[in-house]
Amino acid sequence: MTDIAEFALQRVALATGVELDIVDTGPKDAPALIFLHGFPESHRTWREQIGVYAKDYRVIAPDQRGYCQSSKPEGVENYTPDKIAADVFAIADALGVDRFTVIGHDWGGAIAWLVALMGGPKEAGGNGRVERLVILNAPHPYKFQQAVFDDEGQRAASQYIRDFRDPANDALIAEQGIIGMLMKAVRWERSTALTGEESALMLRNWQEPGAAMGMLNWYRATQLVVPAMGEEAERPALLDAPFPTIAVPTLVIWATGDLALRPCLIEGLDDYVADLTLVKVPDCGHFVPWEAPGAVNAAMSDWLAKTA
Template sequence: MTAAIAGVALGRIALPTGAELEVATGGDPSNPAIIFLHGFPESHRTWRRILPDLARDHYVVAPDQRGFGGSSKPQDVADYSIDKILADLIALADALGIGTFTLVGHDWGGAVAWTAALARPDRVARLVILNAPHPLVFQRSLIDDAAQREASQYIRIFRTPGIESQFERAGIGTFFDRVFAAHADPETIGDERQVYLDQWSQPGALTAMLNWYRASQIVVPAIGAEAERPDWIDRPFPVLRMPVLVIWALGDRALLPCQIQGLPPLVEDLGVITVQGGHFVPWERPDAVIEALRDWLGS
């Protein structure tokens, strides 16, 4: 049985987008709202050590995004286009009566958060990113930075048709150890391993999660390949005007520090805090994340 998160309730919300999301909520709905978006291959459990603290004086909302955890898992790649995932976010906020909100995203959740801030600044009042690349910086680095291109070759693997069958034949436990545990401090995982194995063993779960990569329009050239530059990466790009905090764990082997070096021209009100740890910083450094969030929210 999944351990409960103190002060947080879990429910299921059917959205007009067609998705049904399992959603963790906590705190007083009259308080300022913070929506937390997890990444691959996770669920709302990403935030289990962070939500109780923020729920003391905020209304916290952490969905399992479509394809993950307890939420619906459509099997078509097209169901994971960024416009559909963004529509889920806005529909969820509407369903909960939330107008504007602070948006916090890690990994793929951070990619959605960057997009939401760019597309819906009328709803996203403040943005917090944890080890998730800005779309322009990321695409440029995949073309121009050999180290980041090499570190991102796993995306090409995840897009391979039928790769989930290979993961299933090797065993879901092996998938956990190679894809998740290899990038996280094992001391922080504990009993959560079985939680994720149960989630990933659901019918269609691996396909749904991997379809996030397949639906993405980001171009990942092969190592050493001559890469054609998408024309949009050299054109003027919108600048974010809302306050943005980036919390970056420097031990991330998948997303390198070049992802934060290119941010200043793209964010008018930018704060960057670097911490020690790997890619799964909400797991490894929850106290550092809480401290950074509280200092920034208080300011």
């Protein structure tokens, strides 16, 4: 386990109007990897990857907006996926990075899908800045919306999102912070792979002023429709329109023991990704970057070498 004090954070002001704490390590002239964490973590999602990849790559890992001590703008409208994706390109601009590989887990993966669409080849309508995409247990936006409507098991597994969005829970959040919401909505249990030291640091990050609402605003700002169980909801227009193809080489690493994101989410994924490599990690839960770092790093290293 990497020592907690090892990763130095620098404060970076972005053109998008926020300031983020960012790890920026490794050779500055090496190919850049931008790592995006998800809920409810931080740059330390990647504690088992940062040191490994900083030997050969420029490794950039922010605490994203709403998290830890990074900016937490008030208002749900400041957490829409397009604004958070814009942060990623603004990070690259601020650090002098032209092209990069984007790597995301959980919500960070959801943003990484969008960044790859925006930054794909110019001939495919992108800005040409994203070279490759790595996803770890983060559903493709079309597949997720489809599964929440068409797969009863995934709809049931996604009901916690309704709780996260419900203003009726704001009093609980104000009183108990994010831990109260986690205990109510997902019956949070600490992974056996999470050390006491890491757990204590995560708890301190959750207690930063404004962090609880900042994190939950990611859920409240998304247009994902999550019907209640048994509800006959109107089908989103997204599901009846063509969805653009991811045009950059893409590696998807999927822990099959994830209780929140079911295996149905990777079925038929190659219909939406032109160059897909899929690696399944059995007997592992949602937090695959640090629950199964050996499998993750082996898959990433092999694929990064092949697609260099």
